[in-house]
Amino acid sequence: MSDEEITLTAGDAEVSVRPGDGGRIGGLRTGGVQLLRQGERYGCFPMVPWCGRIREGRFLDGGTVRQMPLNSPPHAIHGTARDGAWRTARVSGNEAVLTYELTDPWPHSGRVTQIVTLAEDALTLTMSVETYDDSFPAQLGWHPWFRRNLGGEDARLDFEPAWQEERGADHLPTGNRIDRKPGPWDDCFGMPGGVDVTLTWPGQLELKVTSREEWVVVYDEQAEAVCVEPQTGPPNGLNTLPRLVTPLEPLEATTTWSWRRL
Template sequence: MSNEEITLRAGDAEATVRPGNGGRIGSLRVDGVELLRQGDRYGCFPMAPWVGRIRDGRFRDGATVHQMPLNSAPHAIHGPARDGAWVTARATADEAVLTYDLGDPWPYPAKLTQVVALAPDALTLTLAVETYGSSFPAQLGWHPWFNRTLDGGTGVEIAFDAAWQEERGADHLPTGNRIDPRPGPWDDCFGMPDGVDVTLTWPERLELKVTSREQWVVVYDEQEAAVCVEPQTGPPNGLNTLPRLVTPVEPLEATTTWSWRRL
């Protein structure tokens, strides 16, 4: 099938999926109000087969060191999936299934599958990576850009209870130390052993909960226009520090749900 834009609808919710632009969610509207920052680099894109930054763009698999392009010099950031053209495997009124073949510069032939499922009060995203041959380390996650304000209203409030914060070095990468969570502003990774659970509240408008079975989330709120809540399978630079192994019999899969209620 093609990689043309897809519109999903459920109740008063509408989502636009853009396979040709990194498999991203380009728009999410509730009661006609846009929740995601607009623009070709925004919305919500999948991060794969790594999340955040890889230090110096290098990761080790056994004795082999691989070099990724330094698209956020001096590091490599967010993986190539957000820059590629995905293909629509199937689409219905409220669900789309997209696929993407990983290749050069990623050294392992592999397939990504993303399922986007819209309900009247929730959006559920599922992402999986499976190998076409060799086992390899990988990470998965999502990078949504939520509008800081809805139609000029009061700015969003972010609430969560993390067990720890990954201490961030001057190079924006975790040092390996876990510290007590600190107040924002943030561009930081937090640990939630019982699963990601972050609440965004636009006062008198909407409450949206970002949840996932995964244990790591990056919260970024240093920008005026938008805030990011990024559930992921490991911390930044995790291909080197905490890799998840994809094997021919065991793919890596992650899911996140955004559920909302009107205030």
């Protein structure tokens, strides 16, 4: 099927999906209001087959050290699938299914599937990585850029993590877990009961980002946007907390954004 932009609708909610632009969610409107920062780098992109930074682009794959391109020197960041063209497998009025075949520079073959499902008051994203060949470590997650301001007061961010991953000078977790520090953040947090983060635009909208995964990166160092990124492991997790994709066991995760008007 075509990899042209897809528009899904449910009630007064509308989402644009861009298979040809890294499987990205290009925009999300509710009541005519755009919630995602616009631009080719923004919207919401899938992070796969890893999330955040890999230290110096290197990770241990069985007994082999793999080197990924340093697209955020001195590290490799956010996976490879956001830079590729995805294919549209199926579309209905409120759901799209996209696929992406892992390829160079990633050293293993595999298929990523992303399901985008829109309801009147929620958007659910499900992603899986599967292999029919070699097993390999992987991560997956999402990087949404929510607009900080919708025309009134700036968004408030509320969440209660069990810990914050201490961040080293190289922007990677040191391995120490600390109490949450005040923002602004470019930091990973642990939420063992599942990711549960609320964005509130006072007098306008409340949006909750939830996931059964226990890791979330919050990035709000830019004036224009707030990023809340559920993922299956911490930054540099291919080295510190690898999740193995095998022919019998794919890696799968889901996040839901639900909203209500205030």
